[in-house]
Amino acid sequence: MRFMMLVKATDDSEAGVLPTREMLEEMNRYNEELIKAGVLLAADGLQSSSHGFRVTYDGRGGSTVTDGPFTETKELLAGYWLIDVSSREEALEWARKVPFGAGETLEVRRVFDPTDFPEATAEMVEAEQAWRDANQRPIGG
Amino acid sequence: MTAPDARTATDRTVAAVWRMESARITGALTRLVHDFGTAEELAQDALLAALEQWPVTGVPDRPGAWLMATARNRAVDLIRRERRYSDRLAELGRRLDTEPPPQPEDLVLDAEPIEDDVLRLVFTACHPVLSAEARAALTLRVVGGLRTEEIARAFLTAETTVAQRIVRAKKTLARAAVGYEVPEGPELAGRLASVLEVLYLIFNEGYAATAGDDWMRPALCEEAMRLGRVLAGLMPAEAEVHGLVALMELQASRTPARTGPDGAAVLLPDQDRSRWDRMLIHRGFTALERARTADPPGPYTLQAEIAACHARAATAEATDWVRIAALYAALAQRAPSPVVELNRAVAVSMAFGPAAGLDLADRLAALPALREYHLLPVVRGDLLARLGRHPEAAAEFGRAAAMTRNTREREVLLGRAEAERARG
Structure with missing residues (x-):
């Protein structure tokens, strides 16, 4: 099962402070x-x-764009890991091992499997796949 | 035994940590005590200690380090006891062993896991002196960190059978005085083949599982892929390791499409390709790219190339059968087998028409190895039907129906035989 470990933003990450060596x-x-x-x-x-x-989005085909930065730091993200593990507990143990300092937060969420959407029609799934094909690059390549 | 949700939260945490850490711990212990079987038992002792203590004390902050320290302490105790014993023997002047026993003080310094530990463990658990089943059970247990009960469920075997298999395997390794090392030079190729064979066996055991099977069986696919990735990380220069990883990921990418809503198997040409797992396909392609450094390509890389042809085809009709036929020809040369030849016959028929495929299939009919193999008459029946030779096709389907042990398949084949008779 796949889990995404989402790294919450901090004042430092928002200020563009790069990590030390x-x-x-x-x-x-x-x-x-x-x-x-x-x-x-x-x-x-x-x-x-x-x-x-x-x-x-206004739901009538229109949309409004707001440029960053955004102020509510705690709701922002600074990175992610996508991991494939055998249980929720294993995801938790990997999360506990992340070498973060005081005040940093990780949010861990289970990723949907393709089979989790019985409602989606074949065309919907296909359209999404086409998008994924065009946009997602393999890891490290 | 118990289902995963019936176990307590702490038990599940122990199991999760164990799967993450057991290979490194058992590997480091084997280096300490110079005996694989003893190391495995010491590691299991540490696991038991965690199962006893963590529900009371809570899970430690660094559970992996806790397990390693506990296991190491037990190893040191054991070595001390043995040394005291051998000292006494020496005093009595009956000492047989001329080699000085290891000093626990030195060993403690050396107890941190090192890079090679896991790799040596893999090569020991997959040593060719062991049967393929024993290698698979031992690998899942010591490298994968699975419990005997889980392995038994996954292989549809009794727990006692698996336990005995593991005990016997450890004895065989000890008797054969198998060195705890990563083989080098000319020995490496053969030993690596033995490792890859085990990983693919584990994968296929899971891949063969159907919807109604125990959840533990499909989990084998994931475990085999994980072990493959571990091996690829440890031996990045070995092209066939990447080839096997690519093969497993490309095959597993089809899992969501392999069963229909009613749980029945859906064959490759009929699968809804939009359900294939794109991330695994991308990963498979990346691994295949790494595997292509070897010339000529090995059997796993060739099979991965074939799987990649299917993954690349947006529809069944778009499949590049000419390339697949050529890949099967290369595979037949590299790893000759009647089953590969039969697959080649199918690919040739898709690429160049049923007559060309039938030529190849007819040559196989004489082979004793395929006398009991029901897929040969199925393929011949199929090709004869496509050539309009209906009475002969009906006879082949009838023969295949008599050979298969699967009731559902027999009904399908008898139905096809009937349909061909009606057309002839």
Whole structure:
């Protein structure tokens, strides 16, 4: 089963403060461990919200764009890991191992399987696949 | 025994941590005590200690380190006891062993897991002195961290059978004085083949499972893929490891489409390809790219190339059968087998027409190895029907129906025989 471990933004990540060399080395060791255990599917860090934007929809085909930065830091994301493990408990143990400092938060969510949507029609699924094919790149390639 | 949800939360946590840590712990212990069987027992002792203590004390902050420290302490105790015993023997002047026993003080310093531990463990558990079943059970237990009960359920075997298999395997390894090492030089290829064979056996055992089967069986596919990724991380230069990973990921990508809403099996040409798992397909392609460094490609890489042809085809009609036929020809040369030849005959018929395929299939009919293999008359019946030779096709389907042990399949084949008779 797949879980996404979502890294919550902090004041530092929003201010664009880059991690120290030690932090990077620790994080590399953790990622290494995930790879060596055969559970890592994907991982990325996100730039601060000042590099992003939000789109809200009015439901009539229109939309409004708001440029970042956004102020509610606790609701923002700074990165993610996608892992494939055998149980919720295993996801929890991997999450506990993340070398984060005081105040940092990780939110872990189970990823839907393709078979979790009995309501979706074949065409809907197909359209989504076409999008995925066009946009998702394999890990490390 | 118990279903996963019937176990307590702490038990589930212990099981999860164990799956994450057991290979490194057993690997480090084997290096300490120089005996695989003893190391495995010490590791199991540490697991039992966690099952006893964690419900009372709570799960420690660093559960992996706790397990490692507990296991290491037991190893040191054991070595001390043995040393005291051998010291006494020496005093009595009856000492037979000339080699000085290991000093626990040195060993403690050396107890942190090292890179090679897991790899050595894999090669020991998959040693060719063991039968394929024994290798699979031992690998799942010591490298995968599965419980005997889980392995038994996955292989539809009695728990006692698996337990005995593991005990016998450990004895065989000890008797054969199998060195705890990663083989090098000319020995490596054969030993690696033995490892890959076990991973693929585990994968196929899970892949063969159907919707109604125990949840533990499909979990075998995931475990085999995980072990494959572990091996690929440890031996990145071995092309066939990437080939096997690619093969497993590409095959597993079809899992969501392999059973219909009623639970019945859906064959490849009839599968809803939009249900294939795109992430596994992408990962399979990436692994295949890494596997292509070997020339000529090995059998797993060739099979992965065939699976990739199917993954690339948006519809069954778009399948590149010419390429698949060529890949089967290469595979037949690299790893000759009548089953590969039969698959090649099917691919050739799809690429160049039923007459060309029938030529190949007819040559196989004489082989004793395929005398009991019901898929040969199925394939011949199919090709004869496509050539309009209906009475002969009916006879082949009838023969196939008499050979299969699967009731549902027999009904389907008898139905096809009847239909061909009606057309002839």
